[in-house]
Amino acid sequence: MTNSEIKQKIKAVIVDDEPNGIDFLKYSIEKHCPEVMIAATFNLPLEALDQIPMLKPDILFVDIEMPRLNGFELVEKLSHLSGMHVIFTTAYNEFALKAFRVSATDYLLKPVDPDELKQAVNKVITLTREENTGVAELLDFIKSQNTVKKISVTTDKGIYFIEQDDVIYLQSEGSYTHLFLRGDKKILSSKSIGDFEEVLTDKGFFRIHHSNIINVTHLSKYIRQDGGYVEMSNGATLTVSRRKKDEFLGYIQK
Numbered sequence: 001m002t003n004s005e006i007k008q009k010i011k012a013v014i015v016d017d018e019p020n021g022i023d024f025l026k027y028s029i030e031k032h033c034p035e036v037m038i039a040a041t042f043n044l045p046l047e048a049l050d051q052i053p054m055l056k057p058d059i060l061f062v063d064i065e066m067p068r069l070n071g072f073e074l075v076e077k078l079s080h081l082s083g084m085h086v087i088f089t090t091a092y093n094e095f096a097l098k099a100f101r102v103s104a105t106d107y108l109l110k111p112v113d114p115d116e117l118k119q120a121v122n123k124v125i126t127l128t129r130e131e132n133t134g135v136a137e138l139l140d141f142i143k144s145q146n147t148v149k150k151i152s153v154t155t156d157k158g159i160y161f162i163e164q165d166d167v168i169y170l171q172s173e174g175s176y177t178h179l180f181l182r183g184d185k186k187i188l189s190s191k192s193i194g195d196f197e198e199v200l201t202d203k204g205f206f207r208i209h210h211s212n213i214i215n216v217t218h219l220s221k222y223i224r225q226d227g228g229y230v231e232m233s234n235g236a237t238l239t240v241s242r243r244k245k246d247e248f249l250g251y252i253q254k
Contacts, residue, residue, distance in 0.1 A: 009037035015048040016063040033121045045069035049077055059124050064090040065152055067198045085124045131210055153189045168234050169197055170213040178181045190237045
């Protein structure tokens with residue numbers, strides 16, 4: 001490929017903490033959007049934050065749910081860059097997704113559909129190297145909504161998108177996490193419980209113990225005896241750690 005051909009390409013960067021997510025999106029772009037050149041991919045959002053200003057991409061494909069620095073926070077920190085258009089990759093519900101279209105950015109609902117990918121890229125092509133003035137407005141809208149309804153769960157079989165309301169509680173097992181769901185279902189994720197805690201904070205979940213995070217909407221009762229424990233909607237009983245007890249009681253009494 002000549003230098004002139006490279007210059008005509010739309011330069012893209014992908015940021016996603018899931019390697020499978022990056023691999024699938026990269027494959028889809030290479031197959032369906034030959035006009036796009038992938039300049040770099042990042043699993044670590046903080047590394048991406050450091051490198052993206054130097055890369056100066058036309059398109060930033062960014063996952064929303066990432067530990068330590070989520071997609072919204074990353075975009076906000078990069079909002080000073082002109083000529084960069086953001087395409088979120090997300091499991092947001094349809095209402096919120098439609099609202100994204102008020103800006104020059106777009107979204108891709110995971111798992112990525114090839115036709116939606118092509119539409120999103122074509123939208124950006126018409127706006128390439130124009131300043132994206134809608135990013136700040138988009139972030140303000142998203143932050144004003146409590147519309148995240150799904151969480152991504154990485155397993156050895158792939159990535160699942162689980163309704164938040166279906167999750168009763170999470171339990172750690174070393175660097176893995178069990179998710180206990182409605183209907184006596186259980187999924188083992190390769191993410192740590194700490195990763196889930198960062199994603200689920202302020203979304204109705206509370207870490208009652210170093211081993212457990214509960215969905216407060218599934219809390220049936222709190223029992224003070226034996227140091228304090230909770231009973232969940234599926235009948236499970238879980239200990240509340242002494243360190244978390246006062247904070248937890250304050251949380252559920254609000």
